[in-house]
């Protein structure tokens with residue numbers, strides 16, 4: 001166990017003197033200095049000067065956590081922090097700057113966070129070491145160098161191609177806008193903190209505050225000690241503010257072994273939110289049921305010259321959730337991801353999809369590395385050390401590519417099926433096949449021409465193929481299979497009423513354009 005400096009002993013003593021309980025727990029400091037985030041040679045003098053608080057980057061580990069001193073049974077309250085040790089939004093609102101903000105009714109990016117920040121900055125500056133909260137301020141991470149808004153250009157490079165880069169820039173700008181807006185109505189903010197210190201306070205609050213109900217009123221608070229628990233899912237503890245005892249409590253949901261780290265769940269989130277708000281990305285961000293909450297935004301464009309422009313626009317803008325939306329989404333995504341997955345990703349399908357008349361251009365990231373390169377990089381802990389910014393960036397971009405790959409497989413499967421159905425329909429129109437609709441959604445195909453295979457057989461063959469994603473295959477087969485049946489019904493109806501009613505046969509795919517016309 002690493003040596004725990006005095007400031008932790010002072011912090012714990014202060015909590016105990018004020019009625020807090022956490023006897024079964026101990027704080028630990030992990031051996032991962034900030035220097036592992038950026039090697040000394042990568043930090044130029046300018047950046048050192050700009051460090052939010054003047055602490056040498058090599059001096060401190062900001063990665064601490066909470067461990068069980070002894071085994072903790074389920075349903076044990078292992079942390080109890082009295083109300084007087086909490087910093088709440090209302091305390092920030094009662095400061096001179098807080099009152100000025102309220103009076104001016106400023107429209108701020110993160111209003112609740114701002115009041116917590118204001119209290120922290122104001123109290124620390126005004127009362128210094130005589131502040132009641134001084135022992136707490138002493139243990140707050142001094143630099144927060146893991147937060148992407150503080151990353152060096154070298155570290156940001158690792159995110160090349162990711163949408164997160166613009167979100168990081170937007171976040172930095174939003175904080176600056178808030179700082180300048182408050183300065184206008186409360187110029188004394190300028191004597192409390194610099195913009196960098198304001199940014200530090202914003203990220204400190206953002207990564208440590210709890211949303212609570214106190215006296216029936218929703219608020220946010222900084223809760224000393226409770227904010228030392230790191231994130232892990234599925235959750236092993238739960239927290240609440242107990243109105244009866246007027247204490248913030250953390251309770252175990254299962255037994256926790258002696259020595260084990262005690263975690264809190266920060267929720268089910270996409271890695272970009274973990275990274276932006278907490279400065280880390282989860283290596284395997286997957287729920288117990290296999291669901292992965294990672295997301296990638298896609299920007300889609302429908303060409304106004306497209307013959308189906310109006311239909312498509314309506315489709316995409318009314319948020320339709322009917323059965324085909326998944327398959328159509330997949331088709332568009334196929335075009336979106338085509339050629340955007342980085343070197344080495346097979347792109348055989350991309351060309352034909354992108355050459356279609358519908359979606360001309362999709363603005364998507366272009367990554368400099370492939371997903372397999374990312375995976376190999378993550379094996380190399382010397383270059384990508386645990387808890388380093390470089391590693392977290394790598395985890396983020398690898399996750400984005402996993403999402404894109406998933407949709408690529410989905411869209412390729414859907415488009416393969418659509419092409420097959422379109423060929424089948426053509427053969428039926430030309431009289432080369434006779435498709436009969438049977439019970440249980442099955443079909444019988446009688447061939448008079450050459451080389452026509454039944455859709456059902458194609459699906460069966462694909463099911464045997466280990467390279468096919470089976471959930472995606474089933475989804476596409478069900479959705480497109482039922483559309484195929486509909487299409488054959490309409491075609492048969494049209495053929496039976498060929499004299500005079502031909503033009504009246506409705507086709508859900510607008511067969512003048514072909515099945516894939518929608519794509």
Ligand SMILES: C[S@@+](CC[C@H](N)C(=O)[O-])C[C@H]1O[C@@H](n2cnc3c(N)ncnc32)[C@H](O)[C@@H]1O
Pocket residue numbers: 062063064065141146207208227228229230231232277278279280281387
């Ligand atoms: C509420 S604090 C937890 C205590 C913090 N480790 C400390 O030393 O002050 C949240 C911060 O802890 C770190 N953290 C929490 N969970 C983590 C995880 N699973 N992996 C990496 N860092 C984590 C991140 O820096 C995050 O912003």
